[in-house]
Amino acid sequence: MTDADRSDSLMSPIQPEQLDPGAVIAQSLDNQWVPAQLTRDMIESGRSLDQVDRRRVREVRAEYFRSLINASQVVINRAYFYNNDAINRDLMEEDEARAAHRRLLASGAIVPFLLGERHPAEEPPAHLHVRRQGFTAWQETLAGMSASDRVRCVRMSWDDSQGDKENRERARIRLFQPFTEKVQGLTAKDIDVLAAQVGVAREDTDRFGARLGEVVGFSNGLSVSRQPVVRNTLYEEFVSVPGTNVAEGRYDRAKPFAAEIKQLLDLIYNVNLADALGRYPLTPVGSLRRVVLQEAREARAATVGVVQDPEQLLTFLRRQSFAAVQDHLTPAAVNDLSLHDIWRLRQTPVWNAYIQAFGALTAAPEAFHDGVGRVFDCYVRLNSEILKLARERRQARPSAWRPVVEVVVTVGAAVFTAVSGNELWQVAGSVLPLTVSGSLTGSVQLVLRNRMAGRQEQRFAREIATVRLASEREWAQFHDLVRRLPGYQDTAGPAATGTASATTQDNEDLPEY
Template identity: 35%
Template sequence: MSESFTTGEPSTTGDRIIRLDNRHLAPITVAAQCLDNQWVTEDLLTRMVARRQSYADVERRRRSDARAEYLRSILNAEQVVVNRAYFVNNPVVNRDFTSDGRPREAVRALLDEGVLVPFLLGERDPAEEPAFGVDPAGWSGWLRVLGEVDALRCLRLSWDDAENEKLTQRSMIREFENFVLQMKTMNIEELRRDLRLPEDARPVIKQRLLEATRWATDLEHPTRDAFYRHFLTEPDTNPAEGKFRSAPLVAELKQLVDLRYNTTLPDAVDRYALVPADSLRRSALQEYRKERRPELGMSDLLTVLQTLRPYAFDLAQLPLRIDLTGLELHHVREARRTDEWRDYVTSLQALLDEPFDFVDRATEVYRRYVALAGRLAGMVGDRRLEAMAVWQPVIRVTVEVLGSTISLVFDGDPRVELVGDVATEVAGRGATAVVRFAVVGRDQRRAARELGTGVDVMRVHLERAREDWRELLRRLDELGFPFAEGDSGRDDDPNIDRPQGDDGDQ
């Protein structure tokens, strides 16, 4: 059965191209950072910098990580926007259509159904000769699969060329430029916590942010490539090689500028940036996404958390036997065509639409995602049952404000995991906390063999940040939750920005 995600009336050209803008995208549409040719997990990046390794030295691991994230994005979202250049040049994507077989048929079908949506920056046709260099096998495979698609949905910011140019400049290029120009104004303490740096790193962070802003001020157009060359990579090397210099905060600055660079497109089309696992969280940008989400008060949040606890105890499920190491694109497409997948998406959208009904809707997402995981395990094949690992789903609800987090973990042994504290200097200031709901695996180190999904569901306004934070901790203590200090699993828990990924070594 074909899926149709367009709303309104997109225009159709005589050559089978259906012209989409942001009004025609499904509500749960993502753009995946893992397809960026500069993306590498935080853990692997740290080791690369320490060992003076380049992308070539870790290519197998990089490709494996990105592939897991790519497949997961297609499973967990309704639509995935993919820059046309990634179809042509990224082996994580084009490996599915450079040769015949079931993955190639899956690509054709996902394009035809509007699940994979090519993004066209300035070109009007996905078969238009690129201005950039191309992988010959990827380009020929791309042209071939395009010729077999009955109706291809393509996305631009606008199909009027003059307006598209203005929107691209304003919504993408200038947004990145403005971020670099304003780096010196970032809150040092919040950023230090997000980057997980020691307290004595504050002066170095401040100095590096000031240097970045001064550098950007002297340029007419500060690009990411220029930033890499000036601050991150070895002199006279191509940034695409990933040969990073030994200098303070190289890995941290890279993560920060990569995050902003990859959030400009989904922001421009009012959809979700899908930030991979073991990558810097979006909260590090010190802004909140332009989402229309209800904002609750402190009393509402306490009611939600208190009500959730008894329900969460009822969510214990028998462990599922599932191992995604053999997962291919055609398995994901088959899973998307099941009642379990449709039920999961329906429940996730209901949670986004009505976060005030958090308890019932969040638990329904959990139940339906577990059912989808079981269905997918059967598709991967019983022939490898003896090699499959046990996936034990867990609920995690996280409240994050000003670089600090409270995570409620429900896994049969409910507890609170606490990271950081609201700083004294903002004690009397109002702040906005983001509440995330996620279904994760119990064993965070086995991320390559796990499913995970989640979403930012609500904002909570704190009148006096530090007082409200302490009050929240006090009330959770009264509810009987044991507390655990530290960062247990913090950067592995996924949300719609951040699904589970591969944590194995190369």
């Protein structure tokens, strides 16, 4: 049996619509993803990705595990299985880690995304960067799967009647073209809102807008000359140190607004695969969210509820009551667990109840008051189960825990946050005046976390509704309702942090994305 035959026999090709409704695409697995604070440190100190690799890989692995804990299914770009050290370390071990990875593949918990390949074990094109040891481990992992196992692989199209032409066209239309359009539409946004949400000081807004004009002009020039508009090319011009390979991750503090432009490019880059597959991008807590793009997003209305009524929007911020917390400890580091532990966790009734509760809430956000308490209770029980697994490993360090639900409502440049749980409730607003063309779109995000926060702890954040108010009058009505909530406080202007994100890999038949 040839490698191709073997791969075909173990693979179940699926279309995007066959993914689980709760499937996510984890942003943190992208080769340029860096936590927000670390990004700022890198630009200030001139350090590269390799120079912060140890800290970064630890962060990525924690986000990788969180995605497997908090979502029924995770879609991962095939290249990341062998090029991302946070993932391939499990494949290189001959013990329970590789066995756990095989089980997660066979169960459909992990779904490889194939851009131009037709099977998961296919040799990458020679011109692409490949960690050879990781790729060998990936092939061995697939080759060692049981004859009855099947790996679900998702692709834009599997129709080969025209030599893969349909798949290439869908990739261009759903991935490459939307990236170009979003980049070229940046100056059509409300620049005041955009600047505030990426953290630009108000006095620098005009300079920031002018720099965005340069980004758009450069992108237009590429399009006119029929050159692809891809993130690496824009990085070279506006973000990276001249003469360096973009993959090195050396970001140039001498280039105006390099950090903010990186945030925007990474955000735009991230959302395309999730949109193309009709699923969610999984946003690490504190990372820049797509509400910054000020989109109408009619295409996502089928999977994310749209809130248009000020009274209905207020329900997300009103106080909730939750069950008492019995166990006041949580593992301080999710990635102190093993992949085998994650597999075991996913087999428990507690995990299944949590996934079902969260799925019900995201399917019907209008029933938030009825469903959020159950999600919280399931979240508390899930963390107790994680703690039980963590205690079996000597290196796991339990720490104090105050579990909370945080709801973040964004409308234009205004951000309202309500924190509730464990006998605690706070609500605060960070509001900038609406401009003449003020954006009245936004989102509702649900965050489950430990109030005594540490980056390595279990937490989850996901958008559960889109906000679209019809007029400034409705915005004023909503703002007035929120200000009447007991204990409401106004805070300083909204702060935003950046991230990089995962979408597609390079392929010889498609331009670098």
